[in-house]
Amino acid sequence: MKTVIYPGTFDPITNGHLDIIERSAVLFSQVIVAVAVNPSKQPLFSLDERVELIKQSVAHLPNVRVIGFAELLAKVVRDNHIDAIIRGVRTTADFEYELQLAYLNRVLTDGVESLFLPPSEQWAFVSSTIVREIYRHQGDVSRFVPPPVLAALMQRQ
Numbered sequence: 539m540k541t542v543i544y545p546g547t548f549d550p551i552t553n554g555h556l557d558i559i560e561r562s563a564v565l566f567s568q569v570i571v572a573v574a575v576n577p578s579k580q581p582l583f584s585l586d587e588r589v590e591l592i593k594q595s596v597a598h599l600p601n602v603r604v605i606g607f608a609e610l611l612a613k614v615v616r617d618n619h620i621d622a623i624i625r626g627v628r629t630t631a632d633f634e635y636e637l638q639l640a641y642l643n644r645v646l647t648d649g650v651e652s653l654f655l656p657p658s659e660q661w662a663f664v665s666s667t668i669v670r671e672i673y674r675h676q677g678d679v680s681r682f683v684p685p686p687v688l689a690a691l692m693q694r695q
Contacts, residue, residue, distance in 0.1 A: 539567040539568065540566045540567050540568075540621045540622070541567060541568040541569075541570065541618065541619060541620055541621050542562060542566045542569055542570070542620065542621060542622045542623065542624050542653070543569075543570045543571075543572050543611075543614065543615060543618065543620045543622075543623055543624065544558065544559060544562060544569060544570070544571050544623075544624040544625075544626075545573075545574060545607075545614070545625075546571075546572075546573070546574060546626075547573070547576045547579060547581070547588075547666065548571070548588050548592060549579065549581045549582050549583055549588060549666050549670070550583055550588065550591060550666060550669060550670075550687045550690075550691070551588070551591060551595055551666075551683070551684060551687060552661070552664045552665065552666055552669055552682055552683055552687075553661050553664060553681075553682055553683060553684060554628075554657040554658075554661030554662070554665070554682075555626065555666075556595055556684055557657050557658050557661050558624065558626045558657060559571060559596055559599065559602060560599065561655065562655070563599045563601050563602050566601075566622075567601060568601050568602075568603065569599070569601060569602045569603070569624070570602075570603050570604075570605060570618060570620070571592055571596065571602060571603070571604045571605070572605050572606075572607050572614055573585060573588050573589050573592060573604065573605065573607070574607060574608075574611075575606070575607070575608040583690070586606070587690070588606075589604055589605070589606045591684075591686050591690055592604045594684075595684035595685075595686050595687065610646070611623070611643060611646075612643060612647045615643070615647045615650050616647060620647075620650060622651050622652065622653050623640070623650060623651070623652040623653070624652075624653055624655060625639070625640070625653070625655070626655055626656070626657055627654045627655070627656055628656065628657060628662050628663070628665070633654065636652070636654060639652070640652035640654075664682045668682075669682050669683060673691055676695075679691065
């Protein structure tokens with residue numbers, strides 16, 4: 539049984555994130571979506587809200603579990619007996635940053651590998667940052683986020 543972790547801030551989760559989760563759920567026995575606190579960012583949703591929105595968005599995937607975390611990813615990897623770290627990459631800039639993290643995480647976890655998955659082409663341009671910007675300017679984000687996120691955003695207006 540191979541267990542992988544897909545860490546991120548997910549503020550909010552997008553259809554691009556969901557695409558990577560769904561594809562990972564086909565490839566691996568268990569996928570843990572790990573939602574980071576990330577105090578350096580000003581989140582639109584609290585950690586508990588993000589965890590709940592992701593749980594609702596992945597309810598159709600029986601082998602996906604969602605957790606929140608505030609510690610070093612390497613500790614979460616060790617504590618959950620993770621076999622690999624999944625990271626989404628859209629651009630070469632993403633890849634360069636993620637490659638540095640992969641090297642670091644491999645050292646900190648005593649060899650756990652990072653696997654890079656690009657989103658499907660239709661989601662390659664979507665990011666949480668873009669969704670937040672569209673939302674803050676009263677734009678329509680319905681094509682870019684799962685229904686539970688859209689509902690939560692509409693309640694905030």
